[in-house]
Structures are given as structure tokens and as C-alpha cells.
Amino acid sequence: MQPNQDKVQRGAPPATVPFYNDPKKRAILFQIVTLLMVGLLAFYLISNTLTNLDKQSIATGLGFLQKESAFEIGESPIPYSAADTYGRALVVGFLNTLIVSSVGIIITIILGTLLGIARLSTNWLVSKLAGVYIEVLQDIPVLLQLFFWYAFFYNILPSPRSALNPIVGVFLSNRGLVFAVPEAHPVYKYMAIAVVVAGVVIYFLRRWAKQRQARTGKIFPVLRVSLALVIGFPLLTWAIGGAPTAMNVPVLKGFNFIGGTNISPEFTALLLGLILYTAAFVAEVVRAGIQSVSKGQTEAAMSLGLKSAQVLNQVILPQALRVIIPPLTSQMLNLTKNSSLAVAIGYPDFVSVAGTTINQTGQAIEGVALMMVVYLTLSLLTSAFMNWYNKKTALVER
Amino acid sequence: MEKVDIKQIETEVKPPVASKGVVGWARANLFNTWFNSILTLVTLFVLWKTVPPFFRWAIVDSLWFSTGEACRGTEGACWSVIPANIRFILFGFFPYQLQWRPLLAMVILVVLLFYSRDRRHWNNSLVYAWVAGLFAMGLLMKGGILGLVEVESTQWGGLPLTLMLSVFGLAAAYPLGVVLALGRQSKMPAVKALCVVYIEMIRGVPLITLLFMSSIVFPLFLPEGVTVNVILRAQVAIIMFTAAYIAEVVRGGLQGMSTGQYEAAESLGLNYYQTMRLVILPQALKIVIPPTVSQLISALKDTSLVVIIALYDLLKTTQSVLSDPSWMAFSSEAYIFVALIYFFCCYFMSSYSRRLEKELDTGL
Numbered sequence: 001m002q003p004n005q006d007k008v009q010r011g012a013p014p015a016t017v018p019f020y021n022d023p024k025k026r027a028i029l030f031q032i033v034t035l036l037m038v039g040l041l042a043f044y045l046i047s048n049t050l051t052n053l054d055k056q057s058i059a060t061g062l063g064f065l066q067k068e069s070a071f072e073i074g075e076s077p078i079p080y081s082a083a084d085t086y087g088r089a090l091v092v093g094f095l096n097t098l099i100v101s102s103v104g105i106i107i108t109i110i111l112g113t114l115l116g117i118a119r120l121s122t123n124w125l126v127s128k129l130a131g132v133y134i135e136v137l138q139d140i141p142v143l144l145q146l147f148f149w150y151a152f153f154y155n156i157l158p159s160p161r162s163a164l165n166p167i168v169g170v171f172l173s174n175r176g177l178v179f180a181v182p183e184a185h186p187v188y189k190y191m192a193i194a195v196v197v198a199g200v201v202i203y204f205l206r207r208w209a210k211q212r213q214a215r216t217g218k219i220f221p222v223l224r225v226s227l228a229l230v231i232g233f234p235l236l237t238w239a240i241g242g243a244p245t246a247m248n249v250p251v252l253k254g255f256n257f258i259g260g261t262n263i264s265p266e267f268t269a270l271l272l273g274l275i276l277y278t279a280a281f282v283a284e285v286v287r288a289g290i291q292s293v294s295k296g297q298t299e300a301a302m303s304l305g306l307k308s309a310q311v312l313n314q315v316i317l318p319q320a321l322r323v324i325i326p327p328l329t330s331q332m333l334n335l336t337k338n339s340s341l342a343v344a345i346g347y348p349d350f351v352s353v354a355g356t357t358i359n360q361t362g363q364a365i366e367g368v369a370l371m372m373v374v375y376l377t378l379s380l381l382t383s384a385f386m387n388w389y390n391k392k393t394a395l396v397e398r
Numbered sequence: 399m400e401k402v403d404i405k406q407i408e409t410e411v412k413p414p415v416a417s418k419g420v421v422g423w424a425r426a427n428l429f430n431t432w433f434n435s436i437l438t439l440v441t442l443f444v445l446w447k448t449v450p451p452f453f454r455w456a457i458v459d460s461l462w463f464s465t466g467e468a469c470r471g472t473e474g475a476c477w478s479v480i481p482a483n484i485r486f487i488l489f490g491f492f493p494y495q496l497q498w499r500p501l502l503a504m505v506i507l508v509v510l511l512f513y514s515r516d517r518r519h520w521n522n523s524l525v526y527a528w529v530a531g532l533f534a535m536g537l538l539m540k541g542g543i544l545g546l547v548e549v550e551s552t553q554w555g556g557l558p559l560t561l562m563l564s565v566f567g568l569a570a571a572y573p574l575g576v577v578l579a580l581g582r583q584s585k586m587p588a589v590k591a592l593c594v595v596y597i598e599m600i601r602g603v604p605l606i607t608l609l610f611m612s613s614i615v616f617p618l619f620l621p622e623g624v625t626v627n628v629i630l631r632a633q634v635a636i637i638m639f640t641a642a643y644i645a646e647v648v649r650g651g652l653q654g655m656s657t658g659q660y661e662a663a664e665s666l667g668l669n670y671y672q673t674m675r676l677v678i679l680p681q682a683l684k685i686v687i688p689p690t691v692s693q694l695i696s697a698l699k700d701t702s703l704v705v706i707i708a709l710y711d712l713l714k715t716t717q718s719v720l721s722d723p724s725w726m727a728f729s730s731e732a733y734i735f736v737a738l739i740y741f742f743c744c745y746f747m748s749s750y751s752r753r754l755e756k757e758l759d760t761g762l
Binding site: 027030031034035038045048049051052053055121122123124125126129135136138139140141142143144145147148151152155156337338340341343344351355358364365368371372375376378379380 | 427428430431434437438441442585586587588589592598599601602603604606607610611614615618619620621622695699700702703705706713717720726727729730733734736737740741744745748
């Protein structure tokens with residue numbers, strides 16, 4: 001407690017007051033008792049655990065990560081075989097979690113925003129349909145939705161032999177989604193670099209444009225130039241690199257497709273379930289955010305002579321985003337956490353791989369602790385970002 | 399004469415046909431701009447392409463009471479999967495002759511819920527009724543006394559298990575959440591730190607890791623020879639998880655209280671417990687009713703995750719029915735049925751919360 005607060009309070013109590021009636025001393029006593037109880041409980045549990053582990057002769061520690069895993073993983077972004085270590089298997093699982101969450105987050109934001117805008121549409125039909133979607137999808141457990149889509153892919157879709165072929169080079173069957181990709185060529189690597197370079201250039205361009213506008217009032221068409229850069233840089237690289245056009249088209253051979261890129265039914269079901277479920281929540285967040293900006297803001301901006309794009313960019317969005325971003329982040333975190341349900345439909349995410357590891361090694365405590373640490377780290381990073389963002393956008397009251 | 403005149407005037411001042419009735423409504427709500435007109439037409443086209451085939455599949459061509467073999471020949475839905483297996487889906491492995499007991503338990507629960515809907519019934523006797531009701535439900539499920547045959551909890555399953563996990567979970571998580579929220583607001587640093595660590599840690603991990611913890615790590619915590627039933631362990635995990643989220647919701651309410659309320663209570667000479675019980679909590683809990691209900695809804699949905707640690711809740715019993723080769727192909731129908739059960743439970747809760755919010759609105 002701060003010293004100046006002490007002065008405001010009654011000061012030292014007279015000696016006649018017994019210690020249990022002195023709020024300060026009582027608080028200290030209460031805290032000591034609480035800590036003691038928690039400590040005793042922890043001691044009891046830990047000593048039990050150590051005895052149990054000793055009896056079952058399970059070695060503690062993370063040494064098992066170096067051992068050979070001896071299990072295969074269905075899909076992996078990095079080379080992996082059963083001869084690799086548990087550590088590498090867990091890395092594969094973690095990468096799979098990251099892939100499904102990041103792809104899911106991007107699509108969810110787009111779909112959720114569209115749904116939120118549709119919910120506010122003046123078009124009665126569109127608004128009501130979006131409302132029904134939001135209400136229904138929010139009220140069905142995400143695990144049930146995952147099971148539904150997974151069963152849907154296995155039971156409803158045809159076998160590769162009679163695969164659906166909606167667009168040239170794209171095949172949809174119960175083995176997943178197969179589509180044509182460009183034949184490997186070094187130029188694609190440089191195109192990826194070009195996109196990154198474009199991003200950096202745009203970042204500095206935006207800063208410069210903002211400063212110039214603040215200084216001189218001149219407006220630079222940032223959006224159009226940025227779009228041109230993002231599309232132009234990679235295209236130019238592609239043209240300079242010889243403009244390769246060869247495609248790797250999937251062909252039916254035996255019972256499955258060869259070539260192209262295959263997205264497994266597990267991944268598709270997981271992604272679809274997560275996106276459709278979370279988008280319903282994002283839609284509500286977006287709707288609330290847009291509704292939080294009063295109509296007077298739009299009218300005031302228009303009366304200043306701003307064009308409608310400027311009204312949206314300079315007035316509405318900055319205010320709406322302040323309301324939208326915090327709950328949106330927590331929805332994105334929910335999506336990441338829900339991606340752990342992959343274990344139920346057999347997609348090898350982190351929890352699923354860690355589960356297999358626990359089954360094989362018996363290192364239950366370490367395995368579950370690893371799962372918790374991974375998700376806790378992701379959550380803490382997110383909340384650190386949130387705090388930074390809140391500070392940055394907090395209203396400066398005058 | 400006059401009558402005719404009025405009628406004439408009425409016809410004369412009638413608004414144009416295009417701005418009233420069905421046409422006017424459609425113009426105002428569906429075709430007010432060219433973009434909306436296109437949107438309406440596209441939506442109608444999509445609906446026309448999807449709804450009639452779905453209707454055909456679900457109603458016209460569907461079979462409702464038949465064997466799995468009979469379903470294979472049809473183009474439509476095979477709803478027969480539900481009546482043919484309804485007792486297993488709803489009650490799991492509960493002994494067949496004794497299934498009236500979980501049914502009665504669910505009836506008690508539904509009656510209690512419906513009775514509690516009316517705020518005029520909210521008094522002490524309702525609390526006793528709930529305690530008695532929950533006790534009766536537990537007794538009906540477990541048996542063992544009063545001439546009821548004992549049923550091992552490993553045989554519990556289906557809808558009663560889902561409902562019990564949620565209802566008992568919520569009943570225990572709510573007070574725990576309030577205590578945690580008060581702890582987080584406390585001025586005692588040790589208590590505050592403990593509560594913050596607990597809440598943030600639980601909220602940072604998925605429920606499934608807690609369920610794993612309860613099913614595979616928790617047995618290691620206990621002294622040798624002591625075992626705790628797997629349903630109870632899952633129940634504890636759900637309670638711990640839900641409590642952390644409820645604590646955050648309640649904290650929002652506590653932070654919304656003005657300091658004047660605390661000062662007023664203090665000047666009346668109330669101590670901490672009286673202040674909280676009589677002044678702060680009644681108001682704070684009232685403002686957070688809507689977010690609390692959405693927490694309760696997600697808790698109900700989250701009980702479905704016990705599938706992963708192989709408890710036979712509603713979702714798992716449905717899955718086991720679908721592993722029977724004769725019903726394997728009709729997963730959509732079965733899952734839609736289960737989804738409808740969840741949807742009605744959640745929809746009931748959310749619409750009730752909206753009503754309650756309106757009723758409790760004091761205009762402040």
C-alpha cells in the first residue's frame with residue numbers, strides 16, 4: 001500500500017484492538033493461510049506423483065524427445081519419417097497447427113466480415129439469411145460440425161475414379177481435394193521474395209504518404225499504388241525469369257491421383273468446420289463494431305467534403321476497428337485453440353501428435369505440459385499484441 | 399352521400415400501389431438500389447437451386463421407419479437411423495429395462511428449467527427445489543438405495559450424461575467463478591496473484607488439454623489405491639475450465655460498479671462480506687447476465703468434447719451407432735438430429751437471456 005494512502009486511513013490502531021480486528025494484519029494472516037494451503041496441496045500432489053512415477057519406473061524429463069518416434073504422420077510440411085525423433089514429430093504437429101490456424105484465420109476474417117455486413121444489409125432477404133446462419137452455426141458444437149464435414153467427405157463424395165471435376169485441373173473426391181499446380185521452377189522462389197519486398201516498400205510508402213499528407217495536405221493514392229506493387233513486382237520477376245507456364249496436372253492412376261497438390265479430407269473437414277463456426281462469431285463482432293460508430297460521424301465527414309472511400313478509410317474504419325479488434329483477436333485465439341479438435345478426426349496437429357507420443361512413451365505429464373505450454377505461449381503472445389494495440393489506439397481524451 | 403364522399407376521398411389519397419402492400423414492401427426492402435436488386439435476384443436463384451433439392455432429400459424422398467437395407471435404394475434421407483437407434487443414442491449403455499430412470503431425471507430437469515423461467519418464482523423455495531431436483535437426478539442415475547438397482551457410472555451415457563455434465567458443471571462453476579473474480583479484484587497481493595495465474599492459465603489452453611490432464615495425468619496425482627471415476631474427473635475439468643471464463647465475465651460486472659457503491663456500503667458500516675453479498679454482487683451479476691448466458695451456452699457445447707476421452711455422451715453414442723455397417727452411410731441424418739438437439743437447448747437459453755435482459759433493464 002502506498003504511504004500517502006496510509007495517512008488517509010486511520011493510522012496505527014490503538015493497542016487495545018486485537019490483531020484479528022486489524023484489517024491489515026488480518027489480510028496478512030489470511031494470505032499466509034491461503035499460500036500455506038495451496039503450497040500443502042501442491043506438495044501433496046507432487047509427492048504422490050513422484051511416488052507413482054517411481055513405482056511405474058517412468059523416467060521424468062524431456063529426454064524422450066531425442067528418441068526415435070517410430071510412427072508415421074499423414075501430412076507434414078517438412079520432411080519427416082518414422083525414423084525421426086519425437087522432437088521432430090512434435091515440430092511437425094506444431095507446424096500443422098500453425099498452418100491450419102493461419103489459413104483458417106485469414107478465410108474466417110473474410111467470410112465473417114462479409115456475413116457481418118450482410119447482417120446489416122438493407123436487403124431484407126440477405127440480412128435474414130445471414131441472421132439465420134449466425135444463430136444456427138453458433139449454437140451447434142464445433143466438434144459436431146467437424147464430425148459432420150468429415151463424414152460428409154467420406155460418405156457423400158465419390159471415389160477418385162468418379163471424382164467431381166468442377167474446374168479444369170481440380171478434382172474433388174473422398175480422398176480430398178486435388179488440383180493442378182505450376183511445375184517446380186526456381187522463378188517461383190524469387191516471386192515469393194518479390195512479394196515480401198513489395199510489402200516492405202508499401203510499408204515505407206504508407207509512412208511517407210501519411211507524413212506528407214499531415215505536412216502539406218496532399219493525398220497520395222496509397223491503395224492503388226500498393227495493389228500495383230503487390231501484383232507488379234512478382235509478375236515482373238516471373239516475366240524476367242523466363243515466364244514458365246508448365247503445370248503439374250493430377251492424373252488418375254490406379255485408385256488415386258498422381259501429381260498436383262492434394263489437400264487431405266481431414267484437413268479440409270477441419271478447416272471448413274473451424275471457418276464456418278468461427279465466422280458466425282466474427283460476423284457478430286463486425287456487426288457490433290460497425291453499429292458502434294454513430295451515423296453522425298458519416299454525416300459529419302460527408303459535410304467536410306470527404307469522398308465516400310475517404311469517409312470509410314479515415315473516419316468509420318479507424319473507429320470501428322477499435323471496437324472490433326479486441327474481440328476479433330479473442331475469436332482468432334479461439335479458432336487456434338479449437339484446431340486442437342483435429343485429434344478427433346485424425347488430422348496430425350500438435351495435440352494429436354503429442355497424444356500419440358504420450359501413448360507410446362507413457363510420458364503423460366511431460367506431454368500434457370508441452371501441449372499447455374504451446375497454447376499458453378500463443379495466448380500470451382496474442383494478449384501482448386492486444387495490449388500493445390489497445391495502447392496504440394486508446395482514445396486520447398482532451 | 400357523405401359516405402360515398404369519404405370513400406372517394408380515401409381512394410383519392412391512397413398511396414400509389416408501388417409504395418404499399420407486398421409490392422411496396424419488396425421495393426423498400428429488396429429492390430431499393432440496383433445493387434440490392436442484383437443481390438436479391440442472385441440470392442433467390444441460389445435458394446431456388448438449393449432449397450427444393452434439400453426439401454426433396456429431407457422430406458419427399460425420405461424414409462422414416464425402415465431398416466438400413468431398405469434405405470440403400472432410396473435417393474432421399476434415411477431418417478430411420480434415428481427411430482431405429484433412438485434409445486441407444488439417448489441413453490447409451492444404461493440398462494435397457496431401467497431407462498425410465500434417466501428419462502425421469504431429464505423430465506425433472508426440464509420441469510425445473512421451465513418453472514424457473516418465470517422470475518416470480520425466484521425465491522428460496524426454488525433453490526431448495528433445485529437442490530432436491532439435482533439430488534433426485536443423481537439418485538435416479540446412480541440408484542443403490544430406496545429399492546433402485548445400482549447402475550455403475552461407466553454405463554451412463556447419451557443425453558442424460560451431456561445434460562448432467564453441463565448442469566452440474568454450471569452449478570459448480572458459477573460460484574467458483576464468482577469467488578475467483580472477487581479474488582482477482584482483491585487488494586491482497588498473494589490472493590490476487592493466485593487468481594490471476596489460475597484464470598489466465600486456464601483461459602490460455604484448450605479444454606481438450608484439461609480433459610487429457612484429467613484422464614491421463616490426474617490418476618498420477620493421487621496416492622496409490624485411490625481412484626476417481628472418469629466421469630467425475632471430466633466433470634471437474636469442465637468445472638475448472640468454465641469457472642475461469644465465468645470469473646472474467648463477473649470481473650467485467652465488478653469493474654462496472656462505481657466506487658460510490660463501495661463507499662456507501664462502507665459508510666453504512668457493512669463489512670466486506672456484507673458489502674459484496676448485499677450491495678455489489680446483486681448489481682454486478684445483473685449487468686453481466688447476457689455474457690454469462692453466452693458462457694453457459696459455450697459450456698453446454700463444450701461438454702461434447704468429452705468424446706475425445708471416450709465418454710459416451712450424446713455425440714459419442716451417435717458415433718457408435720454410425721459405426722454399425724448397416725447405418726454407416728447415414729451420418730448426415732444422425733448428425734443433423736444431434737445438432738437439432740443442441741440447437742434447441744442453446745436457442746432456448748439465448749432467447750431466454752434476451753428476454754431476461756429486457757425485463758431486468760432498469761433504464762440505468
